[in-house]
Amino acid sequence: MSPLLPALRTADRKEALRFGEHSLTYAELAGAAGALAGRLAGAGRVAVWATPSPETVVGVVAALLAGVPAVPLNPKTGERELAHILADSAPTAVLAAPDASLPPALEALTRIDVRTTAEPGAELPAAEPEPDPASPAFVVYTSGTTGPPKGAVLPRRAVAVTLDALAEVWAWTDRDVLVHGLPLFHVHGLILGVLGPLRRGGSVRHLGRFSVEGVARELSAGATMLFGVPTMYHRIAESLDTDRELAKALAGARLLVSGSAALPVHDHRRIEAATGRTVIERYGMTETLMNTSVRVDGEPRPGTVGVPLPGVELRLADESDGIGEIQVRGPHLFTGYLNRPEATAAAFTEDGWFRTGDMASLDADGYVRIVGRRATDLIKSGGYKIGAGEIENALLDHPAVREAAVTGEPDADLGERIVAWVVAADPQAPPTAKELAAHVAAQLSPHKRPRTVRFLQALPRNDMGKIMKRALGNG
Template sequence: MLFPTLTPNAPDIPDAITIGDDQLSREDLVGAATAVAERVAGARVLAVYARPTTDTVLAIVGCLIAGVAAVPVPPDSGAREMEHILGDSGAQAWLGAAPDDPTLPVIPVRRYARSWHRHPEPPGSATALILYTSGTTGLPKGVPISRSAIAAGLDALAGAWGWTADDALAHGLPLFHVHGLILGMLGPLRRAGRLIHTVTPSAANYAAAMGRGATMFFGVPTVWNRIAADQSAAQSLSSARLLVSGSAPLPVPVFEKIRDLTGHEIVERYGMTETMITVSTRVDGERRPGWVGLPLAGVETRLREGDSDLPHDGETVGDLHVRGPMMSTGYLDQPEKTAESWLDDGFFATGDVAVIGPDGMHRIVGRRATDLIKSGGFRIGAGEIETVLLAHPAVDEVAVIGIPDDDLGQRIVAYVVGGRVPDTELIDMVSAELSHHKRPREIRFVESLPRNAMGKVQKKLLD
């Protein structure tokens, strides 16, 4: 079963789900979500307006109980994106809340309705969720996620992180992506633990979650950077069991500052919508700044250049391929796009470039399209330059890209958020720390970096 403890006979937990100041006991969750399942049984696909509310939890869990595919829709979606998601997914109605002037019927979620009917467990191959990619290269693509993939992914993380029913997970992440929804909401349900959703991921809210018994915290790097800047809030997390970062690379200076303030070395992990989480540092293993860890149980990885395997020597940069039981099997109704990434031997071509050490530790260099820079005949990872620049006290944020250059092929350009210092000061800093050919040829100071909802920098918007 996907949720073995979500049955009428399971022990109750008064605060199993806390979202802001709203709470659901486990008994409330089972009764109300089963009532939702009664209402939607027989539907194929339903859209959920994924705001951070208990109604969203009941809608998603009700669909999972009934065996109906749920499509979590970002509430900040523009009209064009929302129309695409609804049409592409084949959603038949909104379940629960809906946007203004909905174009589909709306099925209400009745918070205080109760049902104790036992629904048969759908097959593991059944689609549980249809998630949409961030759409950095066009309209977002639908990714069907099966029930067995969710179970395999969450169980592998439980092994890596020592995640048990005794844990209370706190975070303020959106409930429409792998990080906030599958790991952050379905994870506590599968582990039979508690969820504390802070609605907004502020340093103050994370600190307050400690008073509610939180033991684990999830955040994106932007969140951890804000917590690192609030000494009191950071120190309040010292008694947590585990701090986890994902969805974007965690800058080494943030890792180090959180370690200094809390005594915790943040667990980093790597994944995608298409694969869920495949690589992570472990609760009982090394947590090396800038590295995302080892393959999870059941996962295989490799580095490739074309059809050739590359060595795992800690230096060679190559295309990262992954294979494991938590992966999706393709994009929704896009066989050509599927064939580009899901390879004949079962590996998924992530589009990321990485380095793998002799000990199996992985370091993600970045996206091949934007983070692998070919300058003067050298293959250069943008991430290592960004790490050096972030160590400068005047640099708050940075994004490094390669732009076309008639002489070099690509010229390294660094976009910097922070205090204005002479360009040469930053360029010389990189030259002193890394090889001379890795120095930026240009520094561009900007007020902010373009990011998506999960905090990932949209480098394609920089130019």
């Protein structure tokens, strides 16, 4: 297997990454990460305090060079959850920027300050045999929606094959410059958003913190790609009506990619109408990295997440009414949950397919339409199997609705009733429940209309912008 990051071996003076005013060339990244890698050899697992900073990138790259599994830590994690992750993963050290303030839970670990500069003349260590492709590159913790977070062990092979598959379907090359403002403790922001450009030999510009202004600035200054989550694209869509510079910047981008949750069709349409560009969606999760994507040369189809990536096998299990659970198989999968053999076994079928828990339908030509999670987004009402996502898209088409989420709750007559959680465009003049029910019935069908509508000031979301439906009290 070739090195995960072959461009580091060229000692190129091309810019590899930029965070604000702080940038590193490939030669500088190689020097800083190479110097640190020498200190990490044989260290076992190491934690990385994953702030949106160049130090995080240097620390992760150093761990990869040393063949040491990295455990990215979300700096916003609460004390109890952090203690669980540390006890479960048992890292020997924590890598952090010198000025980072670490919580007490990390005091027992050896702290290694990450520098973005190396001693004069520092170079990458002499090329060593690439670690076994099956050896772990990362232990990334899941969101813990059904119990304490589980550590998904991601092998080097999964990282490489996923990034190479995306390079094929997105025509991703060393000429691309990616801009994003995603957190670096998750696979979207770290593996796709940082290691993706570095594996291609391109560049990444991280905004530090997402802003519409930052997106416009970087896309106007030579960036070719944008990665974001639906919350970010929603903010972009809302700004396009009045921000001509933003529209011009987006129109000039080669590729706009959204992931981590479904992008509402309404926002797809608003962005395309203002810029002439379509947003490509892809589908993945921590345990599988990426499974599907719309191809850059394929038909844009809002509401779908495209077709399986090269090397990915996908099927729908227990299908009825055209909807089934997505199950996948291939070299992109994790090797298991750390210290959880029972959970690992339960995650796979007897014939080796991973159970994603996501429900979907397949178009005739293989495009995947996700209707939601089995636990929270599949509603069985009046004998019908209904996906929450299509109702949410219908609600978002109503001009008086800014945000919407749909859940089910027990109903003596229907089994489950459809509940809409709505943020009104004008909180002083919200639409009526009857009006929204009639709108959905006209757009979809009467049995898919919400029976209950509850208004909120804002929907609860996690750091990746996903709506936390369990926090709504249903599902």
